[in-house]
Amino acid sequence: MNTDQLMSLALEMAGLTEIPGDSAIYHPGQNLHKVMFGIDVKAPEVKMAADLGFDVAMSHHPTGGQARLQFHKVLYRHLDQLTAAGVPLKAVQTIIDDLAEEHRVMASMSNYDHDPSVARLLDMPYMNIHTPLDEIGRRRLQDAADELAPTNTVAELIAHFQSSFGEFRHADTQIELRVGQLDRPIGRVVMSHGAGTNGGYPVAKAYFDHGINTVIYIHCRPADSKKLIADFGDNVNLIVTGHVVSDSIGINPYIDRLRGEGIEVTTLSGIIPA
Numbered sequence: 334m335n336t337d338q339l340m341s342l343a344l345e346m347a348g349l350t351e352i353p354g355d356s357a358i359y360h361p362g363q364n365l366h367k368v369m370f371g372i373d374v375k376a377p378e379v380k381m382a383a384d385l386g387f388d389v390a391m392s393h394h395p396t397g398g399q400a401r402l403q404f405h406k407v408l409y410r411h412l413d414q415l416t417a418a419g420v421p422l423k424a425v426q427t428i429i430d431d432l433a434e435e436h437r438v439m440a441s442m443s444n445y446d447h448d449p450s451v452a453r454l455l456d457m458p459y460m461n462i463h464t465p466l467d468e469i470g471r472r473r474l475q476d477a478a479d480e481l482a483p484t485n486t487v488a489e490l491i492a493h494f495q496s497s498f499g500e501f502r503h504a505d506t507q508i509e510l511r512v513g514q515l516d517r518p519i520g521r522v523v524m525s526h527g528a529g530t531n532g533g534y535p536v537a538k539a540y541f542d543h544g545i546n547t548v549i550y551i552h553c554r555p556a557d558s559k560k561l562i563a564d565f566g567d568n569v570n571l572i573v574t575g576h577v578v579s580d581s582i583g584i585n586p587y588i589d590r591l592r593g594e595g596i597e598v599t600t601l602s603g604i605i606p607a
């Protein structure tokens with residue numbers, strides 16, 4: 334495989350037709366048989382991959398180049414997910430515009446070429462795949478949530494996630510209920526993931542304001558969940574599944590597929606086995 338084919342396989346698995354803003358080939362390569370894959374693969378790991386004889390260094394999180402500069406575009410996937418859940422576009426357009434603008438400006442302030450430049454100097458193939466793998470994870474988690482009835486409790490949903498995904502059983506973090514009560518019904522559930530990063534307080538609030546009873550994030554700042562408690566008390570549920578474990582749920586099917594194609598994949602940096 335080459336770097337284009339590695340990217341295309343992920344797009345195909347996620348049902349996407351083009352490379353999203355947060356994913357990129359920083360330095361292309363051909364005839365790739367030995368892959369190093371991590372959640373955060375930056376300049377030191379690229380050098381390590383070259384030293385250890387890998388053919389390509391792959392990161393989940395974007396580290397630079399266009400994947401950093403265009404990252405803000407994938408935040409608009411929140412609008413697709415929100416409107417699919419019945420939230421009116423006019424209620425959330427400004428929220429996502431503001432979030433995207435903040436990310437665009439912060440990215441433009443950064444040294445976006447640092448990690449890619451190291452790969453070029455070493456002539457080491459290097460790329461990242463973010464949203465396609467998060468979309469795979471989002472679907473798996475939403476599908477698992479949809480196997481339960483609205484009358485099932487939050488505790489039952491958490492237990493169902495733990496029994497459905499070995500990653501949750503193997504992780505050192507726990508699935509946390511940040512807002513709500515474990516013995517309450519889950520009602521309507523949205524897995525909010527695969528849109529660059531979590532939508533924080535305003536996106537969760539928009540779901541709760543429009544009939545969603547349980548929002549699931551993979552991570553959420555404490556300040557955001559505190560604001561939700563101030564607004565909603567324990568009348569809605571915010572479940573936080575954990576960052577690297579939930580990323581792993583989207584990454585592992587892709588790695589399994591690569592191995593099925595005869596590619597040797599070594600994982601590091603937070604990837605938790607199923």
Ligand SMILES: [Fe+2]
Pocket residue numbers: 393463466467580
């Ligand atoms: Fe992710």
Ligand SMILES: [Fe+2]
Pocket residue numbers: 394576580
């Ligand atoms: Fe992540």
